[in-house]
Amino acid sequence: MTTNAPKDESRHxxxxxxxxxxxxxxxxxxxxxxxxxxxxxxxxIAGLSKVGLHLxxxxxxxxxxxxxxxxxxxxxxxxxxxxxxxxxxxEQYVLKAGDFVGFPAHGAAHSMRNESDTDATxxxxxxxxxxxxxxxxxxxxxxxxxxxxxxxxxxxxxxxV
Numbered sequence: 568m569t570t571n572a573p574k575d576e577s578r579h580x581x582x583x584x585x586x587x588x589x590x591x592x593x594x595x596x597x598x599x600x601x602x603x604x605x606x607x608x609x610x611x612i613a614g615l616s617k618v619g620l621h622l623x624x625x626x627x628x629x630x631x632x633x634x635x636x637x638x639x640x641x642x643x644x645x646x647x648x649x650x651x652x653x654x655x656x657x658e659q660y661v662l663k664a665g666d667f668v669g670f671p672a673h674g675a676a677h678s679m680r681n682e683s684d685t686d687a688t689x690x691x692x693x694x695x696x697x698x699x700x701x702x703x704x705x706x707x708x709x710x711x712x713x714x715x716x717x718x719x720x721x722x723x724x725x726x727x728v
Contacts (some may be wrong), residue, residue, distance in 0.1 A: 574688060578614075584697065589612065592605070592606050593606075599725060601629065602630040602631055602678075603630075603693050605624040607621065619694075620690065620691070622690060623690075624687070625651065625686065626681065627686065628681060630679065631679045631680070633703050634678040635676055635701050635703045636673065636674055637693075638673055643691070643693060645687045646662045646667075646689045647662070648688045650683045652680045653677065653689050654680075655670075655675055655676050655677045655707045656675035656677075662679070668672070675704070679728060697714050698712070707718070709722060
């Protein structure tokens with residue numbers, strides 16, 4: 568009898584100690600040098616391709632991204648520690664440990680900043696569609712991600728067909 572099940576399921580199981588000892592990757596946002604995330608990509612180390620799940624640390628004073636929304640990808644965050652200032656659409660919110668926010672595809676633009684004097688950590692996840700468009704309304708830019716390749720265009724240069 569043949570099965571399609573993985574032969575070594577343990578390669579998808581990670582203890583807290585393993586996660587704590589996994590080096591973070593430092594990501595600087597391509598359009599915002601103040602947006603610096605220190606990330607452990609749990610989904611990548613587990614071999615997941617359809618969903619992204621990341622443990623993210625934001626140092627005091629840093630931002631998470633450029634104000635944006637996705638056309639195809641749902642996102643969420645769950646705050647684990649610290650405090651983050653969330654800008655969601657035109658509203659401001661303070662997020663603390665235990666708070667959850669969902670960002671549906673084609674929803675309001677969002678971004679966060681750590682305005683405290685200590686690090687903040689959160690779990691960030693979302694879908695990974697093969698094609699996605701990210702809109703950055705404040706810098707008037709669209710970024711296209713097609714099968715892992717990213718390209719952008721400034722909206723003033725975008726023409727209709």
